[in-house]
Amino acid sequence: MAKVRVNGFTLSIDGYGAGPNQDLKNPLGIGGQGLHTWMIETKTFREGHLGEVGGTTGTDNDITIRSMENIGAWIMGRNMFAPSRGPWPDDGWKGWWGPNPVYHCDVYVLTHHAHPSLVMEGGTTFHFITDGIHSALERAKAVAGDKDVRIGGGASTIRQYLQAGLIDEMHLAISPILLGSGEHLLSGIDLLSLGYECTEYIPTDKAMHVVITKQ
Amino acid sequence: MAKVRVNGFTLSIDGYGAGPNQDLKNPLGIGGQGLHTWMIETKTFREGHLGEVGGTTGTDNDITIRSMENIGAWIMGRNMFAPSRGPWPDDGWKGWWGPNPVYHCDVYVLTHHAHPSLVMEGGTTFHFITDGIHSALERAKAVAGDKDVRIGGGASTIRQYLQAGLIDEMHLAISPILLGSGEHLLSGIDLLSLGYECTEYIPTDKAMHVVITKQ
Numbered sequence: 001m002a003k004v005r006v007n008g009f010t011l012s013i014d015g016y017g018a019g020p021n022q023d024l025k026n027p028l029g030i031g032g033q034g035l036h037t038w039m040i041e042t043k044t045f046r047e048g049h050l051g052e053v054g055g056t057t058g059t060d061n062d063i064t065i066r067s068m069e070n071i072g073a074w075i076m077g078r079n080m081f082a083p084s085r086g087p088w089p090d091d092g093w094k095g096w097w098g099p100n101p102v103y104h105c106d107v108y109v110l111t112h113h114a115h116p117s118l119v120m121e122g123g124t125t126f127h128f129i130t131d132g133i134h135s136a137l138e139r140a141k142a143v144a145g146d147k148d149v150r151i152g153g154g155a156s157t158i159r160q161y162l163q164a165g166l167i168d169e170m171h172l173a174i175s176p177i178l179l180g181s182g183e184h185l186l187s188g189i190d191l192l193s194l195g196y197e198c199t200e201y202i203p204t205d206k207a208m209h210v211v212i213t214k215q
Numbered sequence: 216m217a218k219v220r221v222n223g224f225t226l227s228i229d230g231y232g233a234g235p236n237q238d239l240k241n242p243l244g245i246g247g248q249g250l251h252t253w254m255i256e257t258k259t260f261r262e263g264h265l266g267e268v269g270g271t272t273g274t275d276n277d278i279t280i281r282s283m284e285n286i287g288a289w290i291m292g293r294n295m296f297a298p299s300r301g302p303w304p305d306d307g308w309k310g311w312w313g314p315n316p317v318y319h320c321d322v323y324v325l326t327h328h329a330h331p332s333l334v335m336e337g338g339t340t341f342h343f344i345t346d347g348i349h350s351a352l353e354r355a356k357a358v359a360g361d362k363d364v365r366i367g368g369g370a371s372t373i374r375q376y377l378q379a380g381l382i383d384e385m386h387l388a389i390s391p392i393l394l395g396s397g398e399h400l401l402s403g404i405d406l407l408s409l410g411y412e413c414t415e416y417i418p419t420d421k422a423m424h425v426v427i428t429k430q
Contacts, residue, residue, distance in 0.1 A: 013387070013413060013425055014401045015230050031407075172228070174389060176416035176425050180407025186229045187402060192246075192395025198228060201391035203418030210228055210391050 003148045004137065006158055006170040007067035010035040010207065015186060016179040017155040024083050027096055034177045038206035039064055049102050059204045067171065072144025074103050075136050077157035078111040081126065087113050094118050095126060106143045108136040110157060133160050155183035165194055168214050173207040218363045219352065221373055221385040222282035225250040225422065230401060231394040232370040239298050242311055249392045253421035254279055264317050274419045282386065287359025289318050290351050292372035293326040296341065302328050309333050310341060321358045323351040325372060348375050370398035380409055383429050388422040 011017055012035060019029030028035060039045050043055035044064040055061070079085075082093050095101055100121035107126050109115075115128035129136040140149040151161050161167050172185075191212065200211035226232055227250060234244030243250060254260050258270035259279040270276070294300075297308050310316055315336035322341050324330075330343035344351040355364040366376050376382050387400075406427065415426035 013389070013427070014404075014406060174228070174423060176413050176423070178406045178411060178413050178427065180405040189229075190395040191229055191393045196393060198391050198393050203420065203423060205418065208389060208391070208418060208423035212228070212393065 002072070002141070002144060002146055003168040004141075004151065004161070004166055005071075005148050006151050006153075006167055006172075008039060008064070008171060008173060009153055009158060009185070010038070010173040010175055011185055012175060012177050012179040014178055014180065015184050016182040017153065017158075017185045019179045019182040022079060022083060027083070029179075029182050031177070031179050032182065035173075035175050035179075037175060038173055038204060041206075044068075059202060059209075060206055063171070063173075063202070063209055068102075070147050071105060071150045072147025073105055073140035074107040074150050074152050075133075075140050075157065075161075076107060076109055076152035077154050078109060078113075079156070080152055080154045081109045081111075088115050094120065100124070106140070107152075108140050110136055133157075133164065133166070137161070137166060155185045158185060159189060162189055162191070162194065162196075165214070170196075170212045171209065172212065173209050175207045217287070217356070217359060217361055218383040219356075219366065219376070219381055220286075220363050221366050221368075221382055221387075223254060223279070223386060223388060224368055224373060224400070225253070225388040225390055226400055227390060227392050227394040229393055229395065230399050231397040232368065232373075232400045234394045234397040237294060237298060242298070244394075244397050246392070246394050247397065250388075250390050250394075252390060253388055253419060256421075259283070274417060274424075275421055278386070278388075278417070278419075278424055283317075285362050286320060286365045287362025288320055288355035288364050289322040289367050290348075290355050290364065290372065290376075291322060291324055291367035292369050293324060293328075294371070295367055295369045296324045296326075303330050309335065315339070321355070322367075323355050325351055348372075348379065348381070352376070352381060370400045373400060374404060377404055377406070377409065377411075380429070385411075385427045386424065387427065388424050390422045 019031040022029045038060045041056050042061040042064045044061050046052040046055035101124040104123040109128050111128050114130050118126040195215050196212050198210050199213040202209040234246040237244045253275045256271050257276040257279045258272050259276050261267040261270035316339040319338040324343050326343050329345050333341040410430050411427050413425050414428040417424040
């Protein structure tokens with residue numbers, strides 16, 4: 001059965017999914033780039049996302065492959081799509097990922113500000129949803145069909161879907177860095193009361209991977 | 216140079232160092248026993264703390280050995296010493312650890328309620344300190360001499376020493392379980408601003424070990 005999934009969302013030891021002060025130079029906030037060391041050195045990420053050749057194989061690479069499999073639609077927050085805040089500036093922004101984004105399917109961007117859809121190369125279309133997380137999920141599920149819906153991030157978006165009990169499975173990585181402040185993923189969220197359990201643990205030499213599943 | 220250390224303090228994925236509702240049956244709160252799977256199966260813990268024979272060797276055992284080396288004095292919070300709260304009940308309580316506790320040195324227990332010292336077998340004496348964390352640390356350092364002072368726990372005690380910038384080195388383990396609620400170690404504490412960095416990362420098949428060091 002199709003799932004609503006989170007994959008590869010990475011936390012610091014102190015629980016932050018991004019550092020403070022996101023901007024053009026720091027898409028994951030200050031220090032946030034250090035979260036994804038486990039992923040950015042993998043062959044799959046380097047070849048698939050960066051257009052480079054080679055990289056590590058092994059567990060972190062297998063997990064990166066798994067994170068991209070069987071996805072029929074994505075949902076992400078406005079802050080994952082753009083560094084701007086508030087009403088959309090007239091800056092031609094089409095995401096961080098260039099003309100041919102890595103998604104290759106419909107991506108629903110949660111925002112309080114209407115924006116026309118953006119049809120990109122490679123099958124990615126960004127749709128901008130102003131009527132809430134349930135509406136975005138309904139549309140994403142309708143488009144995804146038998147495939148899964150992946151909730152990309154950031155922390156605020158995942159928190160909303162977790163608190164609504166709408167995420168079936170969440171792969172988190174914990175990287176051995178401190179961020180000190182920023183976007184905390186789980187603060188004030190009681191995952192046990194929401195019915196979640198840790199069902200898988202995979203340590204690697206770069207990060208601790210866990211899968212948290214709704215029972 | 217002698218350090219002020221934390222060792223083996225274990226967090227859940229969601230950052231709790233103990234579950235809710237500590238009592239006689241649940242010294243680490245509900246669910247909290249699951250935190251220490253990495254430690255309780257080791258040869259060192261089983262033979263040294265439980266009086267049993269055998270157990271795992273390897274990295275988790277090495278870390279357990281290291282956690283007990285070169286300690287001249289301990290500091291712990293009242294809630295780590297006893298399940299009671301408020302004024303001391305007349306129940307003859309002498310700690311969770313039997314007549315010959317594992318500490319074998321002076322242990323300073325932080326409390327708001329005066330209590331006579333307890334001289335135990337094997338060199339452990341519990342002293343009860345009512346005039347704050349600085350006073351406890353001064354006494355512990357004076358007794359420890361060239362050896363380190365270990366801050367045992369619980370979360371509240373470590374938080375106070377962290378926020379005062381008094382901990383030199385902190386080994387944390389993150390276990391692949393969820394607790395949902397309880398005693399959060401790092402909530403609201405900006406370890407980067409306090410000058411801490413992650414200086415060591417050791418994954419095992421039971422937990423993610425990290426060492427956080429004051430720079």
